[in-house]
Amino acid sequence: MANVQFDLVSPERRLASVAASEVRIPATEGDMTAMANHLPTITTLRPGVLVVVHDGGMDEYVVSGGFAEINAESVSVLAEQALPRSEVTQEVFDRMVEDARNALDHARDKQKDEPDVVDAAAKLLSDMVAVGTHIGLDSKQSSFG
Structure with missing residues (x-):
């Protein structure tokens, strides 16, 4: 399965940079899943749990808002606030x-x-x-x- 480059940053720090098979995004218009070859999209985030699936497993991040830019090869999330679920x-x-x-x-x-x-x-x-x-x-x- 093809991967996308996933990057998650908040004002405080870079939280993730990993090759992902899918990224589940809590978008304001509804939950969405971004994968390789996704059409170019920019969406705003609502508070929710962002899930990143990759070869090493699955990571969850709690986000309070922000933006996601999605294209065929990458997903970049600029979060207002983001924390790993464990934190x-x-x-x-x-x-x-x-x-x-x-x-x-x-x-x-x-x-x-x-x-x-x-x-x-x-x-x-x-x-x-x-x-x-x-x-x-x-x-x-x-x-x-």
Whole structure:
């Protein structure tokens, strides 16, 4: 099976650079899988789990957003925040949810006349809580306020 060059970077560091047989991406328009010979695509990311399948196995990364550029030979992900799944402890996840909640509160307070901004912030919080459920962490959120 043909591979693509996969690179994942966040503002803090380069997290991965590997030949991958597939990359599962949490895109804002829906989950997608990129493989060799994919049509050129640029997509935004929603909070989710990015999965990279390669000869050495499978790696998972929790991303909070960003962009993916896909073409026939490579997949490059520029994440707003990304961590290997193994580094996402309950404490780290709680901070990520708190950041998303603060963004929603800020949008409600400062941009109440822009419903699209408030809706996007609410979706971000909802997606972040869903990530925790997916990876087995407790969101400690009874409602999204």
